[in-house]
Amino acid sequence: ATAVALAKEVGPAFKDGFWRTGQFSKVSDFAAEDKLGNKADCVTAVDRYIEKTIFDRLRQIYPTHKLVGEESTAESGNGCQVTDDPTWIVDPVDGTNNFVHHFPYTGISIGLAINKEPVVGVIYLPILDELYTASRGAGAFLNGEPLPLIRPPALTSPTALSQCALVSEHGSYRSQKTMSLRLRSLARLLTDKQDGGGCLQNLRITGGACPDLTLVAKGSAELYWECGPHVWDFAAGVVIVTESGGAVFDGAGWWGSDIPESERIPKPLNMWNRKIVAVRYIPDLPDKPGSGRELQKKLAKELLDLVDDFEYPP
Numbered sequence: 038a039t040a041v042a043l044a045k046e047v048g049p050a051f052k053d054g055f056w057r058t059g060q061f062s063k064v065s066d067f068a069a070e071d072k073l074g075n076k077a078d079c080v081t082a083v084d085r086y087i088e089k090t091i092f093d094r095l096r097q098i099y100p101t102h103k104l105v106g107e108e109s110t111a112e113s114g115n116g117c118q119v120t121d122d123p124t125w126i127v128d129p130v131d132g133t134n135n136f137v138h139h140f141p142y143t144g145i146s147i148g149l150a151i152n153k154e155p156v157v158g159v160i161y162l163p164i165l166d167e168l169y170t171a172s173r174g175a176g177a178f179l180n181g182e183p184l185p186l187i188r189p190p191a192l193t194s195p196t197a198l199s200q201c202a203l204v205s206e207h208g209s210y211r212s213q214k215t216m217s218l219r220l221r222s223l224a225r226l227l228t229d230k231q232d233g234g235g236c237l238q239n240l241r242i243t244g245g246a247c248p249d250l251t252l253v254a255k256g257s258a259e260l261y262w263e264c265g266p267h268v269w270d271f272a273a274g275v276v277i278v279t280e281s282g283g284a285v286f287d288g289a290g291w292w293g294s295d296i297p298e299s300e301r302i303p304k305p306l307n308m309w310n311r312k313i314v315a316v317r318y319i320p321d322l323p324d325k326p327g328s329g330r331e332l333q334k335k336l337a338k339e340l341l342d343l344v345d346d347f348e349y350p351p
């Protein structure tokens with residue numbers, strides 16, 4: 038409830054910044070800066086305003102909780118450390134590059150982790166008017182409707198990558214090494230195989246890790262893959278995906294609402310700076326209980342086998 042109230046509270050400022058109206062109507066107020074001279078990685082007065090507003094409130098409500106935010110971490114220059122303490126993990130404007138270009142796939146992400154495990158996730162995409170909410174064991178919702186929105190039989194059970202849509206992001210580190218590994222991976226994923234084995238049915242790039250994860254939770258894309266997102270890019274989104282029946286994988290294990298302890302990623306938040314794959318809820322095949330979970334693993338493995346492993350920053 039706190040995360041939802043905070044997201045709603047800063048929504049009007051987000052919209053003002055996006056449309057350059059109200060309190061952010063002066064372009065000088067709005068001006069985007071490059072983080073550390075990286076033109077693809079920008080920050081605006083709106084990012085700082087929203088993060089500060091959310092953190093000020095959280096400090097009042099939960100004085101002992103830890104806070105990790107994209108902008109304060111960037112400004113401190115010390116990186117971020119997530120401990121076992123209750124920790125709020127906030128990206129005030131995920132997809133800032135979209136925000137600057139008035140491209141609507143951008144939003145506010147608020148996650149809460151306890152023992153390094155994300156347990157609450159709220160993503161608000163104000164321009165699309167979509168509020169995603171989830172907490173561990175209690176399901177995931179879009180504007181109050183349970184996720185995934187698309188349900189069986191309309192929601193099918195893909196058995197191969199060739200039946201899948203992937204959402205994936207470039208990140209903002211564009212060195213030659215990083216980009217050539219990424220583009221080589223995408224070429225493998227998109228090219229027909231000689232043996233008739235499938236490439237992906239489609240690839241979409243929205244420009245934001247958070248909107249991507251909401252598309253997977255909604256059932257609009259089967260897979261999300263990215264190498265090296267930051268913890269604030271996925272802390273809320275992985276709760277929303279897993280509570281919608283999806284699963285999240287990294288090289289070391291996987292994470293989902295009913296995954297046995299032995300198969301789980303030990304500390305999901307250590308996934309930072311590694312590859313991460315999210316797979317949407319897959320209904321069981323007729324008369325095959327458990328087959329949906331097996332298909333999630335199979336698709337993630339097929340994808341991970343085709344992509345290079347690279348780190349950000351390179």
Ligand code: IPD
Nearest residue numbers: 131132133206208244245246266
């Ligand atoms: C970024 C976006 C981008 C993704 C990066 C994120 P930001 O978030 O989600 O699509 O590739 O990993 O850092 O910097 O705009 O909040």
